[in-house]
Amino acid sequence: MTTVNILSGGAAQGLVRGLAEAFKAQTGFDIDGEFGAVGVMADKLRAGTPADLLILTQALLAKLAAETLVTPSSIADVGRVETALAVRNRDPKVTVRTEADLREVLRSADAIYVPDTKASTAGQHVAKVLDQLGIAYEVASRLKIFPNGATAMRELASSTATRPIGCTQATEIIATDGIALSGPLPPGSELTTMYTAGIATKAAHPKEAAALIALLSGADHRELRRRIGFAG
Known part of the structure; x- marks a missing residue:
């Protein structure tokens, strides 16, 4: 079965799970991959772990794009x-x-x-x-x-x-x-993090990865993102 592989921060796991059925209906592809600490996921990509799509913090994804590991034009905000x-x-x-x-x-x-x-x-x-x-x-x-x-x-x-x-x-x-x-967390200790998605430059399935980014960031699923804990 054909699969889009992702490396993602744990913050996005619930959203990806919530969109898996819609993604398969649209593309025929399943979603597989790893979720964890964003620094670990970035290092996995650098070490050569196969991936089509990354969902990481905005700053980290920008760094990977500068390292030519993620296609800059593919990057889209998912939410805070x-x-x-x-x-x-x-x-x-x-x-x-x-x-x-x-x-x-x-x-x-x-x-x-x-x-x-x-x-x-x-x-x-x-x-x-x-x-x-x-x-x-x-x-x-x-x-x-x-x-x-x-x-x-x-x-x-x-x-x-x-x-x-x-x-x-x-x-x-x-x-x-x-x-x-x-x-x-209260003012002075708070942290709000923007998560973004981008396509790996060595993606095996860039077209399907782009379709998944559209689902993750699109207006049609704004309510799902809000319910799962994303804002913006």
């Missing part, structure tokens, strides 16, 4: 995603309006579930915020770090901790059963 807090469904949501609120919430958690703090967008931001709040050392032993946001949120859902909390892209929180979106 907030980095947000998550709790288990059975736990009360937390109210975080200020950085002082956020500091208190993180200090009172006995487990903090986050994606890779070096290769993922949200994980890098969490590390920065903990430093900014002056609590990085204090909470270091409570950080539960996983390769990507989706894995971190699944682990949060099954956590046996008393007061666990998670932090990753809103789309990954919404897509995970057993947890709830508690709200975005």
